[in-house]
Amino acid sequence: MKQASVAITLRRCAKTFDHGQRALRPVDLSVAAGETVVLLGPSGCGKTTMLRLIAGLERPDPGGTVLFDGEDVTQQPIESRQVGMVFQSYALFPNMTVRGNIGYGLRIRRLPAAEITRRVDELLDLMRLREFAERAVNRLSGGQRQRVALARALAPRPRVLLLDEPLTALDAQLRETLRVEMNSLLRQLGITTVYVTHDQAEAMALGDRIVVMSAGRIEQAGTPREIYYSPASLAVARFIGTLNRLAGEVRDGRFHCAGCAAPIALPRRLPPGGAMWFRPEDARIVPHAEANLVGRVLQAVFLGDRTRLTVGEIGDAPVLVDVPGRADLAPSGSIGLAIAPDAWLCLPEDAA
Amino acid sequence: MKQASVAITLRRCAKTFDHGQRALRPVDLSVAAGETVVLLGPSGCGKTTMLRLIAGLERPDPGGTVLFDGEDVTQQPIESRQVGMVFQSYALFPNMTVRGNIGYGLRIRRLPAAEITRRVDELLDLMRLREFAERAVNRLSGGQRQRVALARALAPRPRVLLLDEPLTALDAQLRETLRVEMNSLLRQLGITTVYVTHDQAEAMALGDRIVVMSAGRIEQAGTPREIYYSPASLAVARFIGTLNRLAGEVRDGRFHCAGCAAPIALPRRLPPGGAMWFRPEDARIVPHAEANLVGRVLQAVFLGDRTRLTVGEIGDAPVLVDVPGRADLAPSGSIGLAIAPDAWLCLPEDAA
Amino acid sequence: LRGMMLAPAVAIFAAFWLLPMAALARISAGDGLAGYLAILTNARYLRSLATTLALAGGVTLTALALSLIAGLFLARRRFPGRHALIAMLTLPLAFPGVVVGFMVIMLAGRQGLLADAAAALFGHRVVFAYSLGGLFLGYLYFSIPRVILTLMAAAEKLDPALEEAARSLGASSWQVLRDVVLPALAPALAAASALCFATAVGAFGTAFTLATDINVLPMVIYTAFTLNADLLTAATLSLVLGAVTWLVLAWA
């Protein structure tokens, strides 16, 4: 099932809409052949505009170029770019059956009927839709519609697969299941994929690389691990995962704060803001003697795989700490927390 | 802000709709005064019907009784039950401002204008809506609408707060934030609350007790910890969190399976089905010598706070294992897994 | 494809839309402003305009009130025969104005059912078909189905949670209707009234069938144009009628 795919390059692509609104500032982006890149950001950050530039549904402002494997496709409309697209609304054709929808791109290409049937059957099997083949699309569940939309996009063997929040319309439980399926499907197909989402869990699970965007700019591009452990800015760090801010001050090259058991050695030069950051799962509960921080449990919420503690009397605001679910904690006890030296994040205050 | 609340008791409440559809089989349920109970289950399981019986929007089939603090309210319509309701669609009155919406229940009660203003201001502050007071509700974001709906329900100091999937219409990021806010608000108010959702994470985070429902029946009722660690059936276990099935057979009172480093001592009598279950976070990576199970990593997906491994060559299907995010794993290595004796779940196969 | 649509669209617009109205305006301006004023201040024409507007207003209000009750009832309740009832309610839409006029005469005319019934009951024949009363009845007959259909469509789109929310806050049925249902239906009510009013202002077939001496504006225009060949009056009154109707439609 491996498909031929292309590398995508955007060069100085900006987009200003008719009414003068700047949706995208000039950006550069490269997607390797076969790679899955996730564009992540809040609504209005320009991620969908970037996807539509790649698709050919929008043209970049003069000066911007879109290349597929080095070939300039900037002026090509979407119908000749050979891209597969999946929309948030699925956009299934209500006047066609499941089979009709999946085969539409092949009929447009005037392939022989036998070949269309063969290819559609192949996709029906891949997507476990065989039993729904002759059903009207409005009689499908959300998850089934999503799979039909994906099969339809894949049927003409596109060079690039573009997905615009394909799981957003589904409910939480189903979204998690489909995220896993989508991941193994994309690995299996090995097709160049650009995936737009505002859900960081989805981005982490699916992306070879994640491109974090905000206000029409690329804030950071990197592997999920790079983005999570070395966020380029506070905005990125806040958007990816949960983050605790520990306010304090630097004296004698060490960090002092309320609740600090002992001054903390600075892992890197602390920027002027005077705060350090850590993630809830990077704090371990330890005896007071070994603790970096000592505080009081204000609330403990059992979440199954973990318990989320709200710990007060540290810094200037309560911090969140995740401990394994089986740990049984009476709220309101005093606890010691240890944070490994490499788990501290130092971020510029202003970047928020 | 503590409100007077009542205990709710349902006795043998069933509901059959006009067209003969059985939405709810006879159930009993008690909610203590001030308690937050979450009704959890897939769509069509009867959870919303049960909420509507409590609200007074539906009458139970003959023989069923609804009691508020011992007083029989079965025949009382919703308008005299003094309940606050929040709907999935928010159901804000589009012809009134934010202030008008919140004050509606007070105007209906013909309270003096000054008192209405005072109470509405109090709620605007509590919900951080002060700056939107005079705004039309269709100019609010989803999260703001949700807060207005909650404020409107709370304004007349109801005896019971009923919420029907209040966060479902919001996107993932916002839902998580509001889940936390909702939790502290409910603790702060101490009002008897019945909360309907299909999202298990929401149920775990909010419920003092969770009532898991399926096909019009209560499958299990208990604290989040009870439900998670001692599920009454496979259906409950599957619905709450992720679960691995390990197929094998019992010989000499011990469990044997593919990938078992050594036969596993049975924690309880194993039901006839011949499979054992464990949760992804209950497996630890250990040297092969200490391992219960040995398998091969097929896929590793970094999710930030944890990495989810798919491990093959164990039982008859790959199992999922969660390890802390910072653990760096080359996929396709051979690993040993240890599972604590008390982490094994034995469940009847049939209950699925 | 899309760029090419501009030219034909403009051409169609110019040919069909502006020309006839321009012709009307040219004729009505024949005597200049004085001509306009003479007609607009003529007591007979003013009375006719007032009659037309009063009749249309009365029909609209009555149709609205009756349709609101029936429309809400039909949108909410599920009962056997509901679909058949709705299908029969729309029957009057199938009859042109002439036939509606004919029906009014069958019902309330000199040999009508009502006249026969009244004669049997009270000993004297009730006849109101050939007057404004008959016209009112006829207009009501073809207005109500339209208004009911519009209201039903709007009422079915109403989120039932809106009413449930109001009830949970303690509102009685009447308060729910006043504070939630009617405001939510307001746009549909306005649109339905405007259409009903505009149709009643311009209806001709029914009026002409009932009697040639009913003094509503379309009749006056017809008489001025066809019988008296008074183009100036006909054109001016047509413009007045068009302007009134257009304003009502645009307001909704």
Add this chain to the structure above:
Amino acid sequence: LRGMMLAPAVAIFAAFWLLPMAALARISAGDGLAGYLAILTNARYLRSLATTLALAGGVTLTALALSLIAGLFLARRRFPGRHALIAMLTLPLAFPGVVVGFMVIMLAGRQGLLADAAAALFGHRVVFAYSLGGLFLGYLYFSIPRVILTLMAAAEKLDPALEEAARSLGASSWQVLRDVVLPALAPALAAASALCFATAVGAFGTAFTLATDINVLPMVIYTAFTLNADLLTAATLSLVLGAVTWLVLAWA
């Protein structure tokens, strides 16, 4: 409140709906089945029915084609003056049938603009106002705005992703129109055609203003009833006209 609505709803229904139609049916059944058949097989009436249906069908198809182009264009494109253009497009809705007839005469009648223009250009006057051609023009004039408004509303509700999906699969503009846009607009097209057809079948004011000898069914009914006092024929033809229109409306 709700239970109380049943009684008035049924009463209104009975009084307004069934009585007039029952009256019509009673009269038309005066001579029994033979009377019906005599009228229904009368060549003159059949020709009149055929003329009416052909005219309404022609108006509907023409209005549909023109409105489709204009409606899609107006729903998609944003350009200066768009709102003004749409507002002016709806102007004909404000004029009753009598005035539309009057306008047709101003345009294509003996002293009309077209006649004057043709006389200047080709040396002979073009006059078609007093025939089916004039009626066709008049009906088109008040049909197009309604159809355009319906189509625009439907086109604006169309998910733009549907077209984008089709294009991403390689479909040309024409294929998108054929495979996606037209099928999606089909319900709106059907509803608009049915309404257009029903209105054209029943229109009377325009026909009456243009000429008394245009052989469309509402005119025949009027003549039979008012001038010939032939109640039987008028009632039977009314029922035929009502049945045809109702079927067309119910089909959509």
